[in-house]
Amino acid sequence: MSTSNMQSIQHSNYSDIYHLLYNNDKLAKQDIADQLNLSLPTVTSNLQRLIEQGLVIKNGQLKSLIGRRATAYSINANGLLGVGIEIFRNYATVAILNLKNEVQLLHTFELPFSNTTEYCQTLSNQLLNLIEDHNIQPQQILSAGIGIQGLISNDGNTILYGKILDCEGMKTSDFAQYLPFSVTFYHDADCVAIAEHVSLPTDGIFMSIGEHLGTAIILNNQILKSSSGRNGTMEHISLNSRDGRLCYCGRRGCIETYCSLNSLLHDNETTESFFDKLNQNDQEVRQRFETYLDYLAQSIYNLHMFVDIPIILAGEITKYLTTEILTDLKNRLKELSVFPEDESYLQFGSVLKHSVAIGASIPAIQNKINNI
Template sequence: MGPENSLTRAQIKRRNRSNIYRVILENPGISRQEIARALDLSLPTVLNNLTDLTEEGLVQKVGALGDTGGRKAYTYGIVPDARTAVGFDITRHHITAVLIDLNGEIMSRIRIRMDFQRTDEYMRRLGEIVGSLIAEAGVKKESVLGVGFGVPGLITEDNQKVFYGKILDFDDVTLGEFSRYISFDGALFNDADAAAYAEFHSHPDLENAFYVMLSNNVGGALIMNGQVWRGRNLCAAEIGHITLDPDGPRCYCGQKGCMDIYCAATVLDSGYDDSLEKFFGHLRQGEEKAVSIWNEYLDHLAKAINVLRLLLDCPIILGGYVGAYMNDYIEELRERAEKLYSFQSPASEVLCCQCRKEAIAAGAALRFITDYIAAI
């Protein structure tokens, strides 16, 4: 008995519904005839599902094809704001939050300067931000699927607790603390994992890759078969703590010479009012100090990339705050990486990120969106 014959009628019906929604999501403006051809389904099956999805407010008519001589052939698209999700990027001095729709598009965003503290005032502010995002986007509260928090720490498998949080000194902080004034479902995510998830959403054809987050701290995420792989002990891909110089300065983790010391964004902007925009402005003008800092930065980054290429031999995506500026310098970095590589192979798979703004916050929200779509 083949797999098709082993499915119950209810399972087949559910699969058809899910596939029809997905093909509309991926092909906005598609007609029912095109859906039927794409999925090898009968027109009545497609029409029945379209009727159900439309009545539920998930799908809508978005246009019509030319005169076909009979019944008008409508085209369909999803209702993007039928469901939404909120994501946070929590850092030492700032809170960034976004509300996204079913397409993963940002509908509203808020960024404020506020030092992280495990206080009632801080957690109350998070709740207020969620309310402001919903109001600004003009969506119904009932549309919100959940709230994700991207944080600089290692997270338990159930996404409920930080078990290593030296950067913000918040070991053992729980989802319950963050959600104290939030009435929606929630989850905690490592910041690099969240950013990688957002990047993967913009690269749907990318099956395997390593994401390097070059922000105020350096993180990493390994994407395998389209999923973030966290390892047996949930510590995988922590590229920020490979040793670049065993005699180097001590890292916050307790070891010496970690990549985080040499490749965090703060290495570049600390002498420029904590502004990467100012640093890169001076770099473009050829300022001697900025050029010297940048050359040393690229040398260290090339060493780390060489390790990744030797171990994984997969696309390496540079993201985070620095990754957003790398387009103009990627060839220079590739050349340095190629000189360190043991084999004759171009570093063309060292890439710049596509998701350059609010990647952590968007990625933390996207997990709720993708889970919902998978269950339709």
């Protein structure tokens, strides 16, 4: 057998052992050997390598009815961490996740956004202080993902379009110069889709409804992308391009202007206060919500006609949506349908808070796992 083939087999064994442990809580050496059809010496040597590299730990002992209890092995989930940051107009939230995509830390900074060197330096310094305060070593951080309201270059380094925050032209180097790890930009709607997909893997159109509306498409477990950064930006499909509401993009009638929370709420009204009044059966609020659901159903149905895959409502609005609202929307969609529908294609997301920050941290983790 050639040296290259032997090295390939050795790497495969190493990788297979790690991924088997990743998908199990804990296993003994014999369990690993039996499931992967490997010899105990092979398992032992590879476990030792993984332990030395900080990827695997000894994790107590497994229960046994006879004889000595076997040492248990698990991945070192907290050995490496992904950082995600969601940037909005008046604040930024940091999410730190471990290799199991479990949230270890969520923290919000009150920090008005500006496309300036001062902003990038301040946010970077606050992130470093947060990491230090929680006894996290910089070398534990795989990288930082920044989810932002803008279209991103394919390499994740430049914001190509960003009218909401006036962030066009920002580069990851604006932040990375102050940080000891790499930085990548992500479209905020892509982050929401990634967070939801990790929670419940499915292909779909993800409608992220917050202050603004964002959409993203996942096909074959991958975000649909293009070199322009515009794939999935269905929020700018128009319901009424001539007389519709004016969108921040400059056009009229975009579904952003009918389905975002901005389109639902009055000035100085919060999402929480709106739904509190709705639950108290305030008639003005009820009528406003009925109109909103009409527009939302029309938009959902239009997207369904483009791509016949599940549609997942996600983002900030999710925590206020009930089974009754889901049933209501499904009934509206049935009334709109011109074709027979055997099953519902509408779902609600499950990541209720800071899904942009959570989703922004996940790609670095997935990349690390996939390359072990």
